[in-house]
Amino acid sequence: MIPKTRNVLITGGSSGIGAGIVVALAKEGNNVYYTYKTNKERAISIQQELNNQKCLVTPLEVDLGKDASFEKLLIELNDIEIDILINNAATLQYCNFIDITPQIWDYTQKVNVRAPFFLSQFFLPKMMRRKWGRIINMTSIGGQWGGTLAIQYAVSKSALIGLTRSLAKLSARFGVTVNAISPGLVATDIIKDEVDTYEFKQKVENIPLGRIAEISEVVNTIKFLCSEEASYITGQTINVNGGMYFG
Numbered sequence: 001m002i003p004k005t006r007n008v009l010i011t012g013g014s015s016g017i018g019a020g021i022v023v024a025l026a027k028e029g030n031n032v033y034y035t036y037k038t039n040k041e042r043a044i045s046i047q048q049e050l051n052n053q054k055c056l057v058t059p060l061e062v063d064l065g066k067d068a069s070f071e072k073l074l075i076e077l078n079d080i081e082i083d084i085l086i087n088n089a090a091t092l093q094y095c096n097f098i099d100i101t102p103q104i105w106d107y108t109q110k111v112n113v114r115a116p117f118f119l120s121q122f123f124l125p126k127m128m129r130r131k132w133g134r135i136i137n138m139t140s141i142g143g144q145w146g147g148t149l150a151i152q153y154a155v156s157k158s159a160l161i162g163l164t165r166s167l168a169k170l171s172a173r174f175g176v177t178v179n180a181i182s183p184g185l186v187a188t189d190i191i192k193d194e195v196d197t198y199e200f201k202q203k204v205e206n207i208p209l210g211r212i213a214e215i216s217e218v219v220n221t222i223k224f225l226c227s228e229e230a231s232y233i234t235g236q237t238i239n240v241n242g243g244m245y246f247g
Contacts, residue, residue, distance in 0.1 A: 005029055005030060005031055005056075006030045006031070006083040006084055007030070007031050007033070007080055007081055007082050007083050007084070008025050008030045008031065008032045008033065008082070008083065008084040008085075008086065008226075009032075009033045009034070009035075009077065009082045009084070009085050009086070009119070009123070010022055010025070010032065010033070010034040010035070010086045010088055011034070011035045011062075011064065011086070011087055011088050011089035011115065011116075011119070012034075012035060012036070012037075012088045012089030012090065013032075013034025013035060013036060013043070013046070013059070013088065014034070014036035014037075014039045014042045014043040014046065014059070015039060015042060015188070015189060016186075016188035016189055016215065017088060017138065017183070017186060017188060017215055017218050017219065018034065018088040018089065019042075019046060020215040020216065020218070020219040021086060021088065021219055021222055022034045022046060022050075022057060023046070023050065024219045024220075024222075024223055025084070025223070025226065026050050026055040026056065026057050027050075027053070027055060028223070030056075030084070031056040031057075031058075032055075032056065032057045032058070033057075033058045033059075033060055033077070033080070033082075034046075034057065034058070034059055034060065035059070035060045035061070035062045035064070035073065035089060036059055036060070036061060036062075037061070037062065037063050037064070037089075040059075040061065043059035043061075044059060046059070047059050060073060060076060060077075064089055064110065064111045064114075064115040065091065065107045065110040065111045065115075066110075070115060070118070074118075074122055077122075081126060081130070082123045082126070082127075083127065083130075083132065083133055083134070084133070084134040084135075084136075084226055085119060085120065085123050085124075085133075085134070085135045085136070086135075086136045086138070086222065087115070087116035087119060087120070087135070087136070087137045087138060087160075088138045089111060089115065090111060090112050090138065090140075090153075090156075090157075091107060091108055091111040091112060091153075092150055092153050093108070093150060093152075093153070094149045094150050094193055094194065095150065097148070097151050100151065100152050104152060105152050108152045108153060108156050109152070109155075109156055109159075112153070112156035112157065112159075112160065113156050113159045113160060113163070116137055116160060116163060117163060120135055120163070120167055120178075123135075124167065124170075124171060124176065127171070127174070127176045128171055128174035128175075128176055129174075131174055131175040132175050132176065133171070133174075133175070133176035133177075134176070134177055134178075134225065134226050135164075135167060135171075135176070135177070135178040135179075136178075136179055136180070136181060136222055136225055136226070137160045137161075137163065137164050137178075137179070137180040137181070138160075138180070138181055138183075139157045139158075139160045139161050139164070139180045139181065139182045139237060140153070140154070140157040140182060140183065141182055141183065141184045141185075141239070141241050141244055141245050142154040142157055143155075143156070143157025143158040143159075143160060143161055143182065144157075144158070144161070144182060144237070144239075144245055144247045145245055145247075148199070149194065149197070149199060157182075160180060161180055161182075161237050164178055164179060164180040164235065164237065165235050168234040168235030168236075169235065172234050172235070176234075177225070177230065177231065177233060177234035178234055178235065179225050179230075179233060179234060179235070179236050179237070179238060180236070180237040180238065181218060181221055181222060181225070181237075181238050181240060182237050182238065182239050182240065182241065182245075182247075183213060183218050183240050183241060184203075184207065184212070184213060184239075184240070184241025184242055184244040184245070185200075185203060185204065185207070185212035185213065185241075185242075185244070186212060186213045186214075186215060186218060187212055187213065187214060187215065188215065203244070206244070207241075207242045207243060207244050208242060208243030208244070209242035209243055210242075211242065212242070213240060213241070213242060217240060218240050221238055221240050225238070
């Protein structure tokens with residue numbers, strides 16, 4: 001039986017797409033937990049705003065790239081039956097390929113791949129036992145066509161697509177769907193260091209729809225995948241990119 005009020009966990013929920021997801025799913029009546037790394041003020045502000053609207057939301061502080069912090073998060077969530085897991089948090093550091101250090105590589109993979117893997121490992125078996133669940137992984141167009149400004153990021157997002165497909169095969173017969181959302185260029189802070197580069201401007205000029213996406217356009221796709229209307233969709237990477245890539 002599908003609970004009327006679903007428990008949702010969204011990583012990276014204090015800004016950008018993540019904050020948009022928190023607001024949208026909370027307003028649909030779900031009990032939403034969301035993580036943040038450093039922006040406590042913004043995380044609390046979202047909580048207060050939504051609590052004032054009678055929405056149930058709980059911010060959780062965590063650094064997904066640090067083992068002790070990640071393990072503490074799992075302890076905090078141990079007794080909560082998460083129905084919908086949205087692996088949204090990511091780290092992106094622009095640097096030349098030759099300048100990528102083992103530290104940059106390791107931290108990127110921990111946040112962008114390891115955390116989604118082990119959060120899925122933690123919650124998926126419980127979803128399978130309940131015969132219902134949703135896992136949505138936020139990947140990127142960079143994970144599909146590569147990139148030169150942050151190769152370690154592109155590699156991590158490509159790995160996330162592989163994780164999505166594998167978990168979808170594992171869990172489909174138990175009523176759990178696992179999908180990935182692959183945005184192109186979205187109006188968020190994560191691209192603020194890229195907007196003035198020649199490569200970024202060329203990308204925008206080559207978008208068939210002629211613009212970058214609004215956060216709401218990505219969030220609406222996530223809302224659909226969380227719904228019963230999307231119950232026959234699994235193992236897919238849904239492109240929300242204005243026609244940048246037809247993969």
